[in-house]
Amino acid sequence: MKKLFSLVLCLVTTACLFAGCGSSDKYPNGKVYVYNWGEYIDEETIKLFEKETGIEVIYDEFDTNETMYPKIEAGASNYDVVCPSDYMIQKMIDNDLLAELNWDNLPNARANIGAEYYEQSLAFDPGNLYSVPYCWGTVGILYNTTMVDEPVTSWSILWDETYKDSILMQDSVRDLFMVALKELGYSMNSTNESELQEAKELLIAQKPLVQAYVIDQVRDKMIGDEAAIGVIYSGEAIYTQRENPNLAYVIPEEGTNIWIDSWVIPKNAENKENAEKFIDFMCRGDIALMNFEFITYSTPNTAARDLIEDDDIRNSEIAFPDLSKYDKLETFSYLGEEADTLYNNLWKEIKSYTSY
Amino acid sequence: MNKKMLSLPYLFWCAVFIIIPLCMVVYYGLTDKTGAFTLANIAAIATAEHAKALWFSLLLSFAGTVICLLLAYPLAMILSGMKVSQHSFIVLIFILPMWMNFLLRTMAWETLLEKNGIINTILHFLHLPALNIINTPSAIILGMVYNFLPFMVLPIYNALTKIDNNVVNAARDLGAGSFQTFSRIIFPLSLPGVISGITMVFVPALTTFVISTLLGGSKILLIGNVIEQEFTQTGNWHLGSGLSIVLMIFILINMVLSAVFDKDGEGATL
Numbered sequence: 001m002k003k004l005f006s007l008v009l010c011l012v013t014t015a016c017l018f019a020g021c022g023s024s025d026k027y028p029n030g031k032v033y034v035y036n037w038g039e040y041i042d043e044e045t046i047k048l049f050e051k052e053t054g055i056e057v058i059y060d061e062f063d064t065n066e067t068m069y070p071k072i073e074a075g076a077s078n079y080d081v082v083c084p085s086d087y088m089i090q091k092m093i094d095n096d097l098l099a100e101l102n103w104d105n106l107p108n109a110r111a112n113i114g115a116e117y118y119e120q121s122l123a124f125d126p127g128n129l130y131s132v133p134y135c136w137g138t139v140g141i142l143y144n145t146t147m148v149d150e151p152v153t154s155w156s157i158l159w160d161e162t163y164k165d166s167i168l169m170q171d172s173v174r175d176l177f178m179v180a181l182k183e184l185g186y187s188m189n190s191t192n193e194s195e196l197q198e199a200k201e202l203l204i205a206q207k208p209l210v211q212a213y214v215i216d217q218v219r220d221k222m223i224g225d226e227a228a229i230g231v232i233y234s235g236e237a238i239y240t241q242r243e244n245p246n247l248a249y250v251i252p253e254e255g256t257n258i259w260i261d262s263w264v265i266p267k268n269a270e271n272k273e274n275a276e277k278f279i280d281f282m283c284r285g286d287i288a289l290m291n292f293e294f295i296t297y298s299t300p301n302t303a304a305r306d307l308i309e310d311d312d313i314r315n316s317e318i319a320f321p322d323l324s325k326y327d328k329l330e331t332f333s334y335l336g337e338e339a340d341t342l343y344n345n346l347w348k349e350i351k352s353y354t355s356y
Numbered sequence: 357m358n359k360k361m362l363s364l365p366y367l368f369w370c371a372v373f374i375i376i377p378l379c380m381v382v383y384y385g386l387t388d389k390t391g392a393f394t395l396a397n398i399a400a401i402a403t404a405e406h407a408k409a410l411w412f413s414l415l416l417s418f419a420g421t422v423i424c425l426l427l428a429y430p431l432a433m434i435l436s437g438m439k440v441s442q443h444s445f446i447v448l449i450f451i452l453p454m455w456m457n458f459l460l461r462t463m464a465w466e467t468l469l470e471k472n473g474i475i476n477t478i479l480h481f482l483h484l485p486a487l488n489i490i491n492t493p494s495a496i497i498l499g500m501v502y503n504f505l506p507f508m509v510l511p512i513y514n515a516l517t518k519i520d521n522n523v524v525n526a527a528r529d530l531g532a533g534s535f536q537t538f539s540r541i542i543f544p545l546s547l548p549g550v551i552s553g554i555t556m557v558f559v560p561a562l563t564t565f566v567i568s569t570l571l572g573g574s575k576i577l578l579i580g581n582v583i584e585q586e587f588t589q590t591g592n593w594h595l596g597s598g599l600s601i602v603l604m605i606f607i608l609i610n611m612v613l614s615a616v617f618d619k620d621g622e623g624a625t626l
Contacts, residue, residue: 064589066588066589066590066591067588067589069591070587070588070591070593073591171574173589207575210573210575211491211573212491212573212574212575213573213574213575214573214574221470224470224472225472226470226471226472340590341590344589344590348405348577348582348585349405351405351574351575351577351581352404352405352408352409352577354575354576
């Protein structure tokens with residue numbers, strides 16, 4: 001008898017490990033699985049959404065487009081809403097991973113998102129079938145004015161020996177190559193092998209000067225005066241300046257990446273209607289404003305921008321740059337599998353390089 | 357109802373979470389994208405970048421293991437010489453940090469070692485030269501030693517406490533000096549603990565990718581980083597699995613060596 005009891009106990013314990021939590025009465029209208037960038041939403045908006053709609057939000061985060069993609073491709077995770085960047089959306093469309101949106105269910109998205117952002121989206125989402133813009137911005141140089149005296153205008157400062165060990169670069173393949181390709185005057189969507197080899201050589205030459213290759217930590221390290229210069233997304237600039245007034249952000253004259261992160265729904269989503277409700281909720285003016293104030297990334301939501309009370313922020317050159325002033329701005333496009341492999345192999349060569 | 361039935365849940369656990377994933381790694385490692393058999397993923401270890409990453413991993417984990425051993429052995433000796441009431445407290449102090457998440461502890465070291473980090477602030481205050489090891493191989497070794505030291509101390513301590521005091525006394529009676537007693541009696545008897553400690557430090561150090569990313573600033577590519585990158589960034593599971601198989605061979609060599617030395621499996625019990 002005792003043995004039988006222990007056997008049952010063992011089985012029950014094992015079974016408990018596999019059992020998920022049952023759905024509660026708090027959320028009568030099902031669930032929605034959301035997969036977004038790290039620290040890319042005001043969590044208060046999720047609570048409001050849950051309260052207003054009775055839909056439970058299960059929220060996960062990723063740190064680069066490249067880590068997000070294999071998860072969606074494998075299909076095991078079943079996310080309902082994802083927020084990738086432009087070129088990754090193109091790749092997902094090409095590989096038939098996305099579901100077409102039903103625009104009838106997205107009145108806020110139609111009314112509030114500026115037309116120019118839909119137009120810009122056409123480059124990676126022809127016909128605006130799959131994506132609703134969530135945030136946009138540029139990539140530029142964030143520098144500490146107490147450590148850098150000269151005016152910063154060009155990517156070439158990242159190769160300046162003076163700032164050895166005080167330079168932070170992005171630890172993500174396309175962003176890293178973008179800097180080198182732009183510095184060389186090439187397109188950041190180049191698939192020309194000799195151009196990419198040249199970019200690789202340039203980045204290898206830079207490696208002894210680089211303090212670290214990081215992603216989200218650029219922000220904290222720049223705030224903490226750890227480094228003089230860092231490559232950063234424009235959205236982080238306002239936040240970092242708030243924390244450390246000595247920091248300044250510039251868009252280099254050689255041009256840079258102008259990017260859009262948009263909500264999309266994967267093809268295998270099980271809660272498509274809830275997903276559309278979630279996306280549309282995020283496009284509501286007041287909600288988009290809450291998100292903008294929390295994450296400080298430029299919002300394409302015109303209703304939200306009109307609601308911003310602080311004139312300095314509403315007309316901020318960083319949050320809402322006048323893009324007509326800059327030429328040579330480009331958006332990443334998906335380059336195909338062969339080019340992806342080439343980029344990754346060259347990236348590995350850079351990472352593997354050591355001067356000792 | 358026999359005792360074998362009781363082990364069923366554990367067998368099930370082993371099958372689902374160890375055997376099946378291992379088979380999948382082997383399957384992925386030996387096939388290409390079309391599913392055809394290939395050895396290319398394993399041969400890929402010979403490319404310059406991968407071989408260098410493996411070499412660095414072996415080098416750094418070897419250094420980390422040696423330092424752990426040098427620090428852990430005297431400590432284990434001191435602990436085993438203490439009264440029970442005293443040493444249990446010190447053992448507790450050693451295990452205490454392990455209650456915290458490994459990732460958090462490594463991130464804490466990042467903050468400690470930074471240019472304007474806590475250690476340098478203190479050194480600056482004392483007018484001592486700054487410590488600039490963040491984002492270098494030294495920082496990675498430090499991270500390994502810090503994280504894996506308890507895994508070296510405990511098996512050695514265990515082996516040492518098992519040594520019968522009479523054996524030591526007999527050696528003394530027969531005229532052996534302190535050094536001779538140590539080298540001829542204590543050390544050989546504690547060898548199983550040492551071997552098991554070496555395995556438990558070397559294996560996680562060899563495969564780590566978190567420590568090199570956080571404390572190395574992603575500037576030093578270890579084989580663990582290559583594999584992680586193939587799985588999470590590049591999405592080439594076949595290459596990642598192939599390289600994992602190569603890494604497993606090195607771990608197996610280490611295991612076989614320790615099995616040869618540690619026949620009784622004494623040191624493995626914590």
